[in-house]
Amino acid sequence: MASAVMNMTTAALDWVSVxxxxxxxxxxxxxxxxxxxxxxxxLLVAVILFQLTRKSxxxxxxxxxxxxxxxxxxEWVPEPLHPSISEDMKAEPPTLxxxxxxxxxxxxxxxxxxxxxxxxxxxxxxxxxxSCVSSLEKYGVGSCGPRGFYGTIDVxxxxxxRIAKFMGTPDSILYSYGxxxxxxxxxxxxxxxxxxxxxxGVHWGVQNGLHLSRSTVVYFKHNDMKSLENTLExxxxxxxxxxxxxxxxxxEAVYQNSGQIAPLDxxxxxxxxxxxxxxxxxxxxxGVLGNSGRGLAEYYGVPVEKIDIITAGMGNALATDxxxxxxxxxxxxxxxxxxxxYVFSASLPPFLASAAVSAxxxxxxxPSVLTSLRSNIALLWKGLSDVPGLTIGSHPLSAIVFLKLKxxxxxxxxxxxxxxxxxxxxxxxxxxFIVSTKRSVLDKCRLPVGIRLFVSAGHSESxxxxxxxxxxxxxxxxxxxxx
Amino acid sequence: xxxxxxxxxxxTLFSYGLLFAFGQLRDFFRKLIDWSRSKSKDLKGYxxxxxxxxxxxxxxxxxxxxxxxxxxxxxxxxxxxDVVERYSNDxxxxxxxTSNTTKCLNLGSYNYLGxxxxxxxxxxRVIDSLKRYSPSTCSVRVDGGTTNLHTxxxxxxxxxxxKPAAILFGxxxxxxxxxxxxxxxxxxxxxxDSLNHNSIVNGARGSGAAVRVFQHNSPSHLEDVLREQIAxxxxxxxxxxxxxxxxxxxxxxMEGELCKxxxxxxxxxxxxxxxxxxxxxxxxxxxxxxxxVCELLGVDPADVDIMMGTFTKSFGSCGGYIAxxxxxxxxxxxxxxxxxxxxxxxxxxxxxxxxxxxxxxxxDGSNRGAQKLARIRENSNFFxxxxxxxxxxxxxxxxxPVMPIMLYNPAKIxxxxxxxxxxxxxxxxxxxPATPLLLARAxxxxxxxxxxxxxxxxxxxxxxxGDLVGxxxxxxxxxxxxxxxxxxL
Numbered sequence: 001m002a003s004a005v006m007n008m009t010t011a012a013l014d015w016v017s018v019x020x021x022x023x024x025x026x027x028x029x030x031x032x033x034x035x036x037x038x039x040x041x042x043l044l045v046a047v048i049l050f051q052l053t054r055k056s057x058x059x060x061x062x063x064x065x066x067x068x069x070x071x072x073x074x075e076w077v078p079e080p081l082h083p084s085i086s087e088d089m090k091a092e093p094p095t096l097x098x099x100x101x102x103x104x105x106x107x108x109x110x111x112x113x114x115x116x117x118x119x120x121x122x123x124x125x126x127x128x129x130x131s132c133v134s135s136l137e138k139y140g141v142g143s144c145g146p147r148g149f150y151g152t153i154d155v156x157x158x159x160x161x162r163i164a165k166f167m168g169t170p171d172s173i174l175y176s177y178g179x180x181x182x183x184x185x186x187x188x189x190x191x192x193x194x195x196x197x198x199x200x201g202v203h204w205g206v207q208n209g210l211h212l213s214r215s216t217v218v219y220f221k222h223n224d225m226k227s228l229e230n231t232l233e234x235x236x237x238x239x240x241x242x243x244x245x246x247x248x249x250x251x252e253a254v255y256q257n258s259g260q261i262a263p264l265d266x267x268x269x270x271x272x273x274x275x276x277x278x279x280x281x282x283x284x285x286x287g288v289l290g291n292s293g294r295g296l297a298e299y300y301g302v303p304v305e306k307i308d309i310i311t312a313g314m315g316n317a318l319a320t321d322x323x324x325x326x327x328x329x330x331x332x333x334x335x336x337x338x339x340x341x342y343v344f345s346a347s348l349p350p351f352l353a354s355a356a357v358s359a360x361x362x363x364x365x366x367p368s369v370l371t372s373l374r375s376n377i378a379l380l381w382k383g384l385s386d387v388p389g390l391t392i393g394s395h396p397l398s399a400i401v402f403l404k405l406k407x408x409x410x411x412x413x414x415x416x417x418x419x420x421x422x423x424x425x426x427x428x429x430x431x432x433f434i435v436s437t438k439r440s441v442l443d444k445c446r447l448p449v450g451i452r453l454f455v456s457a458g459h460s461e462s463x464x465x466x467x468x469x470x471x472x473x474x475x476x477x478x479x480x481x482x483x
Numbered sequence: 484x485x486x487x488x489x490x491x492x493x494x495t496l497f498s499y500g501l502l503f504a505f506g507q508l509r510d511f512f513r514k515l516i517d518w519s520r521s522k523s524k525d526l527k528g529y530x531x532x533x534x535x536x537x538x539x540x541x542x543x544x545x546x547x548x549x550x551x552x553x554x555x556x557x558x559x560x561x562x563x564x565d566v567v568e569r570y571s572n573d574x575x576x577x578x579x580x581t582s583n584t585t586k587c588l589n590l591g592s593y594n595y596l597g598x599x600x601x602x603x604x605x606x607x608r609v610i611d612s613l614k615r616y617s618p619s620t621c622s623v624r625v626d627g628g629t630t631n632l633h634t635x636x637x638x639x640x641x642x643x644x645x646k647p648a649a650i651l652f653g654x655x656x657x658x659x660x661x662x663x664x665x666x667x668x669x670x671x672x673x674x675x676d677s678l679n680h681n682s683i684v685n686g687a688r689g690s691g692a693a694v695r696v697f698q699h700n701s702p703s704h705l706e707d708v709l710r711e712q713i714a715x716x717x718x719x720x721x722x723x724x725x726x727x728x729x730x731x732x733x734x735x736x737m738e739g740e741l742c743k744x745x746x747x748x749x750x751x752x753x754x755x756x757x758x759x760x761x762x763x764x765x766x767x768x769x770x771x772x773x774x775x776v777c778e779l780l781g782v783d784p785a786d787v788d789i790m791m792g793t794f795t796k797s798f799g800s801c802g803g804y805i806a807x808x809x810x811x812x813x814x815x816x817x818x819x820x821x822x823x824x825x826x827x828x829x830x831x832x833x834x835x836x837x838x839x840x841x842x843x844x845x846x847d848g849s850n851r852g853a854q855k856l857a858r859i860r861e862n863s864n865f866f867x868x869x870x871x872x873x874x875x876x877x878x879x880x881x882x883x884p885v886m887p888i889m890l891y892n893p894a895k896i897x898x899x900x901x902x903x904x905x906x907x908x909x910x911x912x913x914x915x916p917a918t919p920l921l922l923a924r925a926x927x928x929x930x931x932x933x934x935x936x937x938x939x940x941x942x943x944x945x946x947x948x949g950d951l952v953g954x955x956x957x958x959x960x961x962x963x964x965x966x967x968x969x970x971x972l
Contacts, residue, residue, distance in 0.1 A: 064714055068714075069710050069713075069714045072713055072714045073709075073710060073713050073714070073754055076713050076723055076724075076755065077755070078724070078725070078726040078727060078755050078756070078757070079725050079726045080726075081666060081726065081757055081788060081789075081811055082666075082810055082811050082814035082815075083814065085810050085813055085814065088817075089813055089814060089816075089817040090813060093624065093625050093626065093627075093629050094627075094629070095629050095630065095631050095633075095634060096620070096627060096628075096629065096630045096631070097630070097631055098615065098616065099615065099616045099617040099620075100616075100617075100620040100621055100622055100627050100628070100630075101617070104627070113627060115622055115626045115627035116620060116621040116622040116626075116627050116628075117621045117622060118621045123617045123619070123620075123621060124617050125617075128617075128618065129613060129614060129617065129618075132613055132618050132831075133610055133613065133614075136601070136606065136609060136610060136613065136831070137601055137606065137610075138558070138559065138601075139558070139559045139560075139600075140559045140560075140561075140598070140599050140600045140601055140602075140606070140799060141598075141605075141609060141799055141800050141801070141831065141832055141835040142598075142599065142794070142795055142798075142799045142800045142801050142832070142835070143560060143795075143801075144560040144592040144593045144594045144599045144795065144796070144799065145560060145591065145592045145593055147553055148552045148553050149552075149591050149592070149911045150554060150556055150560060150564065150566075150589065150591045150592050150909060150911070151560070151592070152553050152554065152555040152556070153555065153556055153557070153560075154555055154556070154557045154567060154580075156555075157555055157580065176654055176801065177653055177654035177656070177657055177825065177826075178825060178826050179657060179821065179824060179825040179826075180654060180656060180657050180660075183660070189532065203824060204820045204823075204824050205820075205824065205825075208660070208661075208689055208820070211689060212685060212688060212689055244530055245530055246529075246530045246532070247530070275529055277529065313826070315619055315621055315826035316621060319617070319618065319619050319621055320618050320619050320829075321618070321619050321653065321826055321829050330532060331532070334532060334533065334538070336553075337541050337545065338538075338541075340656075340681050340682075340685060341656055343681075344656065344680065344681040344682060345654065345655065345656040345682070346593075346655065346793075346795040346801060348801075349800070349801050349829070349832060351613075351618065351831070352618060352619075352829060355618045355619075433627060435625075435626040435627065438625050438626075438823050439823075440665075440818050440819065440820045440823050440824070441665075441818040442664055442665060442818065442820055443820065454622075
């Protein structure tokens with residue numbers, strides 16, 4: 001057996017050496033001496049090339065058959081459109097039966113109204129109502145078209161000129177709804193790749209605008225200038241491309257969620273140091289702050305040209321609806337074609353634009369209304385200084401007086417329940433109408449909830465005394481076990 | 484459907500190319516001039532608001548024809564309007580008002596039922612409510628902004644549309660932008676028509692859900708997209724979608740055509756997707772009693788999950804509404820940001836809608852509502868058939884009061900608009916970016932307040948201008964009565 005194998009091996013080796021000694025193996029081609037090993041190498045290269053040209057093995061992709069897709073569609077069960085309705089979702093707000101002035105009628109009873117942002121007391125003003133009536137008779141109610149397609153009525157242009165003259169800026173642009181102003185302005189100027197530094201306590205309209213702009217958004221601690229400076233420093237240090245990227249700071253003048261006032265002089269200093277542009281939302285400070293009501297810039301003595309973009313909703317001090325944005329000519333002109341809330345939406349009803357013009361005329365002609373507003377706020381602060389369980393968290397000059405619980409229950413839901421209790425009891429027992437802050441599920445703001453009192457220049461001293469007495473009485477009994 | 488002839492497409496592309504080349508040339512010279520002069524100090528270190536080509540279209544193309552847009556008027560947007568004349572000293576870069584006005588026939592405002600100007604039933608009631616409730620409540624709906632007018636209108640709208648409950652908002656644009664995020668979030672899918680309005684696109688983006696688009700008005704493509712998406716699931720993780728909402732509009736404002744609602748509802752029911760119908764242009768304008776596209780096409784309102792509409796077009800007011808089941812409305816009142824943070828609708832505007840709906844339903848004691856509805860239907864059908872007979876390319880379905888006339892070439896846009904204005908007819912022309920680049924058009928909106936003489940004058944002027952400008956792309960039909968007379972002889 002072994003000898004047979006040996007024989008076969010020797011025969012094979014002889015055959016191989018013969019192959020090596022074959023004349024082909026000793027040929028000289030083109031001056032290259034072909035040895036036997038060259039044959040093996042050529043065979044090897046040929047095998048490698050052969051393998052490379054084969055397709056690599058992939059598991060075959062089988063697309064889903066029609067029947068499989070049908071089965072998947074049968075099995076899929078969607079969530080319902082709304083979550084199950086809980087008890088607090090069924091609560092209805094009280095219905096007013098007359099104008100929302102300092103006194104209003106709810107359920108047939110007259111109540112003192114601290115829930116309307118009617119800062120200058122212009123609801124029910126005769127001159128404004130007369131101008132609205134003449135506007136209604138001439139133009140009807142709606143404007144029936146967007147600004148680009150015969151929806152521009154001469155009262156809109158008059159209103160824009162009037163506001164620009166009042167604020168001291170070159171031009172302004174009108175929007176048809178207060179909340180749509182800020183979330184149309186921000187995406188018009190901030191695009192993907194830009195940097196925005198915003199306060200964490202801004203309201204939902206600003207948050208929505210920041211989300212729609214698709215820029216990089218960095219939040220800083222609420223009204224904390226040190227935190228703002230650190231954020232700006234971190235973002236601009238060592239960044240060579242900063243020249244090409246647009247950078248914005250977004251703040252509110254008077255924050256809806258807390259009643260604080262933004263320190264504009266420090267913000268302007270920081271903005272000039274780090275080359276940022278400022279977008280300022282003056283919804284609750286226009287007509288309130290400053291010696292003649294021109295807003296935060298006048299209050300701090302900052303020239304209005306230093307603020308790049310000022311927006312405001314007119315649904316507060318001016319007692320009408322809509323919003324405006326004002327700034328340099330470049331800023332305003334750019335919005336006329338690229339701001340979606342201006343281009344794709346019907347324009348403001350003309351009677352609201354004439355109401356705005358009359359309101360601004362009134363404010364310019366009667367600056368004493370601001371002094372009565374300020375004295376009302378001071379009186380309210382004095383009256384609320386000794387209410388048990390609640391502290392005032394807002395700035396002394398803000399017309400939104402914000403009351404927080406001294407000791408929180410631990411969850412905002414629990415806090416809200418307590419505060420709603422207080423508000424309900426005050427309405428039922430003392431005929432005083434106040435409201436607590438309501439947060440939507442979609443709101444990202446995490447500031448504490450509280451009670452907001454909107455002070456008006458039309459409130460009399462007895463109204464203010466009534467609300468502070470009532471609040472003291474109800475808070476003592478409701479928060480007794482909680483304190 | 485738009486049929487674009489090859490020759491027209493070539494000439495249009497050539498025109499845009501020429502405009503682009505000239506614009507670039509001007510930009511180049513502007514850069515040279517700016518470089519030789521010193522730049523202002525204020526902008527040192529700040530990036531410009533618009534870089535390079537971002538506003539090229541605005542500066543070089545739109546500004547040339549700026550006088551065709553944003554024309555101010557000095558009267559109510561009724562059948563005849565006073566257009567304010569404007570002049571420019573710097574080749575259309577800035578326009579200034581004069582105090583002269585020209586009286587023009589209004590074929591551009593959304594005034595479908597003629598409620599735009601002072602109305603004999605509505606205006607006295609609106610003035611009453613203004614004196615009682617003043618122009619604004621200065622408060623949000625959940626605080627002190629709900630008056631009994633608001634509750635009355637919500638019940639009336641729910642009854643009019645045929646749903647159990649409704650909720651109001653002060654602006655139609657905000658309705659879409661704030662409701663869609665409240666209904667669907669991350670992990671959900673929105674399938675919307677490719678030609679949907681900007682407010683729906685904004686709302687879909689703001690919600691954080693995935694968005695897919697299906698071919699305009701094509702139920703078969705919608706079915707394909709639904710099958711593919713349900714089978715694949717969410718991108719990358721392949722988890723099943725949480726919910727799917729399909730968004731369509733009743734009348735598409737740039738095409739004038741109706742949505743194929745019965746087929747789309749059938750597809751959505753089969754695949755368990757929710758439907759959202761935006762009736763901004765169709766509520767009050769079509770249907771036998773003005774109840775919109777559901778009534779016209781015979782769809783039961785209970786089959787559509789959410790119906791949205793605006794009051795700007797047919798009711799001559801402002802604002803929007805959502806009508807759906809009681810539970811959905813309760814949930815929206817609890818969480819929708821536009822209800823919790825935005826000033827409530829102005830009370831006189833609410834009263835205008837209440838009175839307008841009462842007129843349409845005939846509850847004011849007259850039959851003016853039925854007359855208006857019949858008149859707008861007759862006017863639209865008459866105008867559309869006459870334009871088609873003259874040889875214009877008109878889009879849109881029968882019964883729809885919106886009719887776009889195709890222009891295509893960018894030079895014809897200002898030519899048509901200015902020549903019509905010279906002959907006292909005010910039309911609306913639309914170009915990029917509201918429509919695709921090659922498909923510029925003029926859009927006519929018919930109203931119930933247009934009389935037969937107004938329509939005849941409009942047709943005469945449009946025909947003359949159409950001949951001048953050269954937009955009668957189809958052969959005109961010969962006048963039929965000449966042939967009839969020949970036959971009778």
